Amino acid sequence: MVQKTVQPERLPPQATMGLLDYLTTHTLDEDYAFVSDRRATRDAPAPQRRIGVFGALVMVVFAILVVTAAAQTSRNSVSDERQRQELVVQVNQARRQLAAENARLVALRAESAVLETRQLRSDTSSRGLRDTIHLLGIKAGTLAVRGPGVRVVADNAPGADSARNEVLDSDLQKLVNGLWEAGAEAIAINGQRLTNLSTIRLAGGAITVNARSLRRPYVVTAIGNQDTLPARFAETSSGRAWLDLQREVGLRLSIKPVSSLRLPGAEVFLRYANQKETGGGAS
Amino acid sequence: MIAVLGLVVGVVLGLVLTPDVPLAMEPYLPIAVVAALDAVFGAFRAFLDGIFDDKVFVISFISNVLIAAVIVFLGDKLGVGAQLSTGVVVVLGIRIFSNVAAIRRHLFHA
Numbered sequence: 001m002v003q004k005t006v007q008p009e010r011l012p013p014q015a016t017m018g019l020l021d022y023l024t025t026h027t028l029d030e031d032y033a034f035v036s037d038r039r040a041t042r043d044a045p046a047p048q049r050r051i052g053v054f055g056a057l058v059m060v061v062f063a064i065l066v067v068t069a070a071a072q073t074s075r076n077s078v079s080d081e082r083q084r085q086e087l088v089v090q091v092n093q094a095r096r097q098l099a100a101e102n103a104r105l106v107a108l109r110a111e112s113a114v115l116e117t118r119q120l121r122s123d124t125s126s127r128g129l130r131d132t133i134h135l136l137g138i139k140a141g142t143l144a145v146r147g148p149g150v151r152v153v154a155d156n157a158p159g160a161d162s163a164r165n166e167v168l169d170s171d172l173q174k175l176v177n178g179l180w181e182a183g184a185e186a187i188a189i190n191g192q193r194l195t196n197l198s199t200i201r202l203a204g205g206a207i208t209v210n211a212r213s214l215r216r217p218y219v220v221t222a223i224g225n226q227d228t229l230p231a232r233f234a235e236t237s238s239g240r241a242w243l244d245l246q247r248e249v250g251l252r253l254s255i256k257p258v259s260s261l262r263l264p265g266a267e268v269f270l271r272y273a274n275q276k277e278t279g280g281g282a283s
Numbered sequence: 284m285i286a287v288l289g290l291v292v293g294v295v296l297g298l299v300l301t302p303d304v305p306l307a308m309e310p311y312l313p314i315a316v317v318a319a320l321d322a323v324f325g326a327f328r329a330f331l332d333g334i335f336d337d338k339v340f341v342i343s344f345i346s347n348v349l350i351a352a353v354i355v356f357l358g359d360k361l362g363v364g365a366q367l368s369t370g371v372v373v374v375l376g377i378r379i380f381s382n383v384a385a386i387r388r389h390l391f392h393a
Contacts, residue, residue: 023377028332028385029325029343036334051330052337056289058344062319063293064302065348069316071297072304 137265138186141195144265145186147223150230151258152179155217157250165249167218169202171242175220175253176200178238182229184222186263190214193266210266217252226257310359311352314368318351319344321375324382331389351375 013022120130137143154175157165176194179187187194192209199209206213222229233239233255245251304312322344329335351371358367 020377023374024381028328028382029322029339031339031343032325032329032332032334032336035336035339051284051286051335051340053285054341055326055337056285058341059286059289059323060293060296062323062344063290064297064300065312065316065319067294067297068302068304069312071301072309072312 140268141186141193141198142265142268144193144263145223146260146262147185148226148257148259149184149186149221149223149261150179150226151256151261152220152222153217153252153254153256154220155252157252160250165251167207167216167251169200169207171245171251172207172218172220173200174238174241178233178236178242179220179222179224179229181236181238182224182232184224184229186223188221188263190219191264193263195266195268197268198266221258221261221263223261223263226259230255230257310364311355314351314355314371315348317372317375317379318347321378321382322347324379324386328382328385328389331386 013026017025116133117130120126120133134143138145152175154167154172156167160166172189176187176189189200189209192198192212192214194209201208203213206215207218208214234243242251242253246253322340325343326335326340329339354371355364355368358364
């Protein structure tokens with residue numbers, strides 16, 4: 001304003017100053033100064049410096065704006081939360097449905113097993129067939145088994161911080177191979193029965209068996225001769241490899257004989273490997 | 284004081300009526316509030332400076348709110364709405380801070 005009256009040819013401050021400097025020095029609307037200057041030059045009789053009705057009205061509008069914005073924001077967050085809750089409910093519903101269907105599947109399987117047993121028991125010649133099926137189920141890992149054996153607990157080195165001193169999938173594979181070699185007849189890892197289709201692999205940082213992720217410590221239960229299994233395991237190449245792992249990396253391994261173990265059966269789904277319908281071989 | 288009275292009346296009105304903001308206006312409301320906040324702090328400072336003027340206050344309030352909303356609206360149409368609102372908030376924030384600093388100097392002489 002001053003420049004305008006004194007030196008009209010000078011550039012306005014916003015052109016000569018940096019934007020940020022201008023912002024910080026001209027924070028007040030220049031109109032206030034302009035109007036009050038004009039009043040002073042005109043010698044207005046009673047400069048109105050109080051807040052009038054219009055100012056109060058603007059304050060009302062301002063307060064309504066602020067309250068509305070705040071109410072809107074909180075309402076939006078409430079509706080977001082409600083949507084989240086709805087999704088959670090849907091997910092839970094789907095999960096419950098899945099569980100119910102799984103339970104139905106298990107029940108139907110059990111029923112079909114019972115019917116199969118009844119059918120085969122009806123005549124003596126097929127009793128042998130039933131026993132064969134049972135034995136094959138135990139061998140394949142689809143039937144639960146009970147018997148003496150060993151419980152092997154494998155865990156990372158104390159304070160493990162890298163893959164070097166953690167139990168890897170290859171270590172567990174070695175352990176399982178050694179146990180098979182030592183004469184184990186059925187093996188489960190953390191309750192996951194190993195079948196002829198089982199894999200032990202690393203998936204996303206976790207060891208996965210039968211497509212289930214496991215947490216450490218890894219408890220490997222093996223049914224077999226509880227007296228000879230530990231010694232024979234130590235003699236296998238896998239046993240020696242684990243001895244090295246214990247000594248050099250610090251992995252923990254404990255083998256304890258257990259007089260009675262129960263291993264669950266695993267679900268095995270075959271989609272493609274169908275037997276021929278006319279094939280005479282026992283399934 | 285009539286301004287405080289107006290503020291209280293506005294808060295009560297807003298709480299009682301809880302006006303529904305049309306969906307199209309929703310993104311501009313926060314920016315409008317920041318612009319209004321700047322106008323109000325500017326007016327308070329002018330009041331303390333002794334150069335307050337009712338008409339200037341009304342005009343600066345309305346034009347602040349409208350311009351802020353229009354800038355963000357234009358930005359939305361051009362695809363730079365978020366950046367432009369950041370710019371508006373930065374500029375108005377600087378003004379609010381220095382106005383509040385001036386008000387502090389007036390009130391506490393510090």
